[in-house]
Amino acid sequence: MGKIYNVGIIGGGVSGAVIALQLAKNNIDSILFEKETSLVNGPPFCHLHAGGNLYPDISDEQCKLLMKQSIDMARLFPQSIDKRPTFISIPKSEKYEIEKMESRLEMLVDYYQKLVDEDPSNEILGAPNNYYKIYTKEDLIALSDKPSVKRPSSADEWMSNTMKFIDHEKLKSPVIIVQEYGWNLFRFGAQAQLALNKTEKCSLKTNTMVTNIKDVRNQKLDYNWEICTRDGVYKVNYLVNSCGFKTGTLDESLHLNVERLIEFKAAYVSKWKPISGLIPELIFHGERDTPHGMAQLTPYCDDFYQIHGMTKDITLFENGLIQSEFNKAQPEFNEGIQQKLQGAWAEGEIKTRTENAIDFVAKFVPSFKSAVLGGPPLFGAQQIPGKDPNLRVGEVSFPSKSYARSEIVKASSALTVANQIINKIQEEKIIPTICSQSAQYLLLDAISKNEIDQLAGELAVQRGYPEALSRLLIERN
Ligand SMILES: Cc1cc2nc3c(=O)[nH]c(=O)nc-3n(C[C@H](O)[C@H](O)[C@H](O)COP(=O)(O)OP(=O)(O)OC[C@H]3O[C@@H](n4cnc5c(N)ncnc54)[C@H](O)[C@@H]3O)c2cc1C
Incomplete structure (x- = not known):
């Protein structure tokens, strides 16, 4: 037997x-x-959601769970965690309020402190008091005169490098640097x-x-x-x-x-000019699935950058989010998406979507307009239990x-x-x-x-x- x-x-x-x-x-x-x-x-995945700061609409409870679970995973797999922070901003055109994000961040600092008090090995996102830092317009102007730092080691250095590229006039004030790291799949x-x-x-x-x-x-x-x-x-x-x-x-x-949802999404790989100092992951919030959904620029080595744009002509797809039918457990994507899942993208689509993604980011990072296609997209489908x-x-x-x-x-x-x-x-x-x-x-x-x-x-x-x-x-x- x-x-x-x-x-x-x-x-x-x-x-x-x-x-x-x-x-x-x-x-x-x-x-x-x-x-x-x-x-x-x-x-794919690229972001360790240690606090849920990429999602202004989720509950505090989900943010805390994401933080705790992220810390637990990062402790097991430290060699896959990229300790660069995340820059969070809200464009002036968007409905989100920075004050709401700030009060959530205060709640997260208290929660992180509690996790560290329970077990000092949980302190993998830096000291709890340094979990985030807020920058007003005046702070940004003061930082913009500072020279670039090749390998930043403080929030100010990350922010001053960022200031060399972003158009801060398009963003609400203040902006934030938070210790949400990269996660290398x-x-x-x-x-x-x-x-x-x-x-x-x-x-x-x-x-x-x-x-x-x-x-x-x-x-x-x-x-x-x-x-x-x-x-x-x-x-x-x-x-x-x-x-x-x-x-x-x-x-x-x-x-x-x-009942379950499944969703197909893609992120695009671009190559940009060499820049003098590392930048954090850049987030420009926006309402998902509208033409101005969130833009996310994730830096990698050797001047490669990954881009998510939460609009239908970049990361999201027509009929990309579907639900199980009555009496069925497995939703089925249409033929076009099934082909993409197998890697068979229509000719030209990768180039067009990557260019859309580059233009999308260039609204806030004007010199990123010079970025070019850097490789195939990172794509895949995931499940979401229930119907939310x-x-x-x-x-x-x-x-x-x-x-x-x-x-x-x-x-x-x-x-x-x-x-x-x-x-x-x-x-x-x-x-x-x-x-x-x-x-x-x-x-x-x-x-x-x-x-x-x-x-x-x-x-x-x-x-x-x-x-x-x-x-x-x-x-x-
Ligand atoms: C574009 C995109 C970006 C994302 N970014 C992030 C991020 O930054 N951070 C984050 O935390 N999450 C992110 N996610 C979500 C994350 O990728 C998923 O939550 C996670 O990968 C799901 O893991 P899983 O093991 O449940 O499923 P999968 O990774 O899908 O694993 C299921 C495995 O089962 C195998 N399989 C299926 N059927 C069979 C069978 N019959 N026999 C044998 N093998 C089978 C498949 O080949 C597959 O390898 C992202 C998702 C997408 C689509």
């Missing part, structure tokens, strides 16, 4: 990879199936993959598509599920569905109906016995989901109760920076992106 695994995980994105790592840390064996050739190959994927390759507790099956699930829970066998792939059938006690936007496909094969497209914290649900469904909306929620699943597995007595949890993460800590550098670079190139996208602006030792 073949081996019976405690947990079978379908989907090796951020969520599936972190679940497998957390199970291995707790000595629980698992088998992880990923249809692509490497892990974390789904929708290639480095994250490399560290997760290297760690999972090293542990005997996880059987990692990349290049393996799950084609069917057989529910044998009522057949009085020694296991609950059979997971079918082209090369065999695998027996598991507990099933985890972490298929991202395809989560509904498994739900349907288990005859479960769930503004939900930013999705976690996990347990629709039936021995079955968990990961429903993360932001990559930072993955560890919370993994821990909730481990609690459930103990509750269902799939494994004995775990008595003591080790605070250390030996498996992840054993992966060296050199190994991550090497594999992250390879992953970027294999996927068609410049190798520079796998490096951090602020190198860590």
Whole structure:
């Protein structure tokens, strides 16, 4: 008889990879199936949402959750965190009020201080009192005379570099620098993959598509599920569905109906002239899905910049956000979007959308007009559980016995989901109760920076992106 695994995980994105790592840390064996050739190959991510400052419309509760979950993930994967801050501004034309953002930031400083008081290792966003800094118009004018700093180390230096490029007359005063960092998906994927390759507790099956699930829970066998792939059938006690936007496909094969949204989005890679000092990520807020939605410029190494523009001719797409139909769990994109998901973009569309993105940013950063196409877009689809497209914290649900469904909306929620699943597995007595949890993460800590550098670079190139996208602006030792 073949081996019976405690947990079978379908989907090796951020969520599936972190679940497998957390199970291995707790000595629980698992088998992880990923249809692509490497892990974390789904929708992209570039921003660690440690406070939710990219979303003026979400609740304080979601902001706090995003901050806590981001800190937890950054502690595990420090080599993927780019410690450059984020510049937040509101164009004069927009409805948002800077005062509201300020009072939310004050609330976040108190919350961050509380997290640091509970555990000093949580202080990964700098000192709580330096979490954000506000700059009035007068402050900005004073800073604009300061020389550029190649590698800034204070909020003032980041802001003075920014002032060399932005048209601050278009922005409401004040503007903000906040300690929301960058998050490198290639480095994250490399560290997760290297760690999972090293542990005997996880059987990692990349290049393996799950084609069917057989529910044998009522057949009085020694296991609950059979997971079918082209090369065999695998027996598991507990099933985890972490298929991202395809989560509904498994739900349907288990005859479960769930309301969910799925959304296709893209960010564009551009190359700009060399500039004399690093700049933070630049955010120009705006109402999503209007012609003046948020613009986000994310700096990478070697003068590459990634652009999101929350309008239909840049990051968002006509029919890009769809919901499950009555009695169905898996929404289906139209043919055009399905083709894009496979990488088959219509000729010229990448160039046009990248140029739209460059023009969009150039409204606030006039010299960015000279930027050019720098590589293929980073794109993908994600799920949003329920029917609120503004939900930013999705976690996990347990629709039936021995079955968990990961429903993360932001990559930072993955560890919370993994821990909730481990609690459930103990509750269902799939494994004995775990008595003591080790605070250390030996498996992840054993992966060296050199190994991550090497594999992250390879992953970027294999996927068609410049190798520079796998490096951090602020190198860590
Ligand atoms: C343009 C864009 C920008 C984003 N930016 C950010 C950001 O800055 N910060 C942030 O936190 N989040 C961001 N997100 C959201 C983030 O990308 C997702 O929340 C996250 O990647 C979801 O992870 P997941 O593991 O749930 O799903 P996925 O990453 O989609 O993983 C699911 C995996 O399951 C595999 N799979 C599916 N079906 C099968 C099967 N039958 N057999 C085997 N394998 C299967 C897929 O190949 C895939 O690898 C962004 C999303 C988009 C689209």
